[in-house]
Each structure stands twice: as structure tokens, then as C-alpha cells.
Amino acid sequence: MVSLEQARVMIAQTLKKGREMGLKPLSVVVLDAGGHVQAFEREDGAAPGRFGIAHGKAYGAVMLGMAGRAQMARAEAQAYFMAAVNGVYGGAVVPVPGGVLLRDEQGVVIGALGVTGDTSDNDAEAALAGVAAAGLTGEA
Numbered sequence: 289m290v291s292l293e294q295a296r297v298m299i300a301q302t303l304k305k306g307r308e309m310g311l312k313p314l315s316v317v318v319l320d321a322g323g324h325v326q327a328f329e330r331e332d333g334a335a336p337g338r339f340g341i342a343h344g345k346a347y348g349a350v351m352l353g354m355a356g357r358a359q360m361a362r363a364e365a366q367a368y369f370m371a372a373v374n375g376v377y378g379g380a381v382v383p384v385p386g387g388v389l390l391r392d393e394q395g396v397v398i399g400a401l402g403v404t405g406d407t408s409d410n411d412a413e414a415a416l417a418g419v420a421a422a423g424l425t426g427e428a
Contacts, residue, residue: 290320290390290399294422295327298401302418303331306406311414314405317342321398323350331405338404344382345411346402349389351377353397355427356387356412386411388419389427401426 295318306314313331315338320326330338348359352373363370363383374381385408388401401419403411412428419426 290318290326290424292326294318294424297422298415298418298424299327299329300418301421302401302403302414303329305414305417306331306403306410309406309410309414311406311410314403314411314414315339315342316415316418317346317402319343319346319350319400319402321350323347326399334405341382341404342386342402344380344402345384345387345404346400347377347387348373348381348383349387349402350397350400351381353389355389356383356385356408357428359383359387360385360408384408385428386415388412388415390419391425391427393425395425398424 299316313334315330317328318326390399403415
């Protein structure tokens with residue numbers, strides 16, 4: 289499971305990395321293995337609708353067991369599949385980079401981190417810094 293302390297570390301370090309990279313204001317959410325919000329923060333200046341995007345990136349990762357980059361590749365190769373998945377999940381999946389799958393030492397999915405605010409690739413890079421700071425394994 290992802291602890292609240294790990295979630296807080298991931299968020300803080302993701303935001304720190306974003307500032308170091310000069311990114312636009314980020315929004316970061318951590319979900320547990322069941323897709324429930326563990327923690328969320330939105331930087332000053334980030335659009336208020338960013339929660340839904342961050343959540344959708346993380347939600348798709350944890351519910352499909354597939355990180356954002358893999359989801360995007362699947363959407364490009366089989367758009368009908370991702371459209372069907374999004375139908376199943378009420379449109380809550382955002383299949384792009386920035387949805388990072390979190391795994392424990394045995395490779396079991398324990399949650400996901402979702403980041404939005406800049407380009408999807410930059411979001412994913414900042415997210416991976418947060419995951420590493422929390423001592424977890426992330427798959428972008």
C-alpha cells in the first residue's frame with residue numbers, strides 16, 4: 289500500500305522537480321491500489337480543472353495496471369479499445385504520459401501517481417523524481 293507519508297513525499301518532490309525544470313504549475317494526485325485518492329495538491333496558478341486530468345492519468349494506470357505511456361501506445365494502436373475502457377470507467381481515464389504506476393518490491397501494483405500541468409512527457413519526468421524520492425518503483 290502507499291502510505292500517506294509516501295504520498296506526501298511524492299507530491300513534494302514532484303512539485304520540486306517541476307520547479308527545477310521550469311514547468312508550468314503542476315497538480316499531483318496519489319491513488320491507492322483501489323483507485324482511491326490518498327493525497328492531492330495543486331500549485332498556485334494551476335487551472336482548477338487539473339484535478340480531473342491528474343486523477344484520470346493515475347486512475348487509468350492503476351485500474352488497467354498500465355502506465356500512461358503504455359496506455360497512449362495502446363490508444364494509438366487500438367483506439368476502439370481505449371474508447372471502450374473509457375466507457376467502462378465513465379470517461380475517467382486519460383491515457384497519456386503523467387500517469388505513473390507504483391509497484392512494491394515484488395512488482396505488485398500498490399497505486400498510481402498522476403501529474404498534469406505541463407507537457408505530458410515533462411509531467412512524467414517530474415513524477416518519476418517524486419516516486420524515486422519516496423523509495424518506490426515507478427513505471428511511466
